[in-house]
Amino acid sequence: MFYFSPIEIMLLVPAFLFAMYAQFKVRNTYEKYRNVPSVKGMTGAQVATQILRSNNIYDVDVEQTPGQLSDHYDPRSKTLRLSDEIYSSSSVAALGIAAHEAGHAIQHNTGYAPLQWRHGLFPVASLGSNLALPLFIIGLFMRSGILMDIGIWFFAGAVIFQLVTLPVEFNASSRALVQLENGGLLNGNEISSARNVLNAAALTYVAAAAVALMHLIRLLVLRSARD
Numbered sequence: 001m002f003y004f005s006p007i008e009i010m011l012l013v014p015a016f017l018f019a020m021y022a023q024f025k026v027r028n029t030y031e032k033y034r035n036v037p038s039v040k041g042m043t044g045a046q047v048a049t050q051i052l053r054s055n056n057i058y059d060v061d062v063e064q065t066p067g068q069l070s071d072h073y074d075p076r077s078k079t080l081r082l083s084d085e086i087y088s089s090s091s092v093a094a095l096g097i098a099a100h101e102a103g104h105a106i107q108h109n110t111g112y113a114p115l116q117w118r119h120g121l122f123p124v125a126s127l128g129s130n131l132a133l134p135l136f137i138i139g140l141f142m143r144s145g146i147l148m149d150i151g152i153w154f155f156a157g158a159v160i161f162q163l164v165t166l167p168v169e170f171n172a173s174s175r176a177l178v179q180l181e182n183g184g185l186l187n188g189n190e191i192s193s194a195r196n197v198l199n200a201a202a203l204t205y206v207a208a209a210a211v212a213l214m215h216l217i218r219l220l221v222l223r224s225a226r227d
Contacts, residue, residue, distance in 0.1 A: 019210070029200035103173065128161075136151030148219075148226065
């Protein structure tokens with residue numbers, strides 16, 4: 001189980017290096033722009049609220065949530081949650097992130113299909129991420145092909161969730177930049193800075209999908225070797 005063939009190493013090492021780079025990139029880019037104040041001086045909470053209202057969305061609450069970069073939109077409760085710093089900050093980075101989360105709320109309001117797919121896949125992905133590897137390992141040591149196959153199918157569900165997440169996140173960022181520019185919430189130079197922040201954040205989702213896909217391939221290789 002813990003032996004890595006040369007082919008597996010060629011697949012996994014680049015994926016892990018890419019994931020490490022993505023984490024570094026998003027932190028470095030965020031730190032670069034978190035202290036750059038926007039000209040208008042609006043906070044993340046104010047920008048998110050204004051974007052929602054300008055899109056005739058009045059049933060979504062904007063709340064403050066603990067943690068750093070813990071920002072998210074919850075479609076179940078229709079709540080847009082911004083981390084402490086993003087909620088109260090008027091930096092270019094904060095406004096870009098707040099607008100991104102508002103972009104998810106717009107997706108939900110307009111029935112954006114990939115968001116609905118991701119929401120539907122979430123229970124499967126959550127179950128799969130918790131059960132896939134234990135089932136596969138038990139099947140591996142017990143020489144049970146059925147358990148190994150079940151583990152692979154569970155993990156495949158988690159991988160599909162990661163892949164569906166990509167268009168959802170890219171689309172939310174695209175919507176965010178349009179809203180910031182058309183609403184006059186950021187000027188030209190600030191839009192470019194916000195785009196840099198959102199592009200860096202998007203890398204983390206691409207990296208997560210790549211790592212998950214490579215792990216799935218490794219499980220398939222191990223399964224094949226047991227036949």
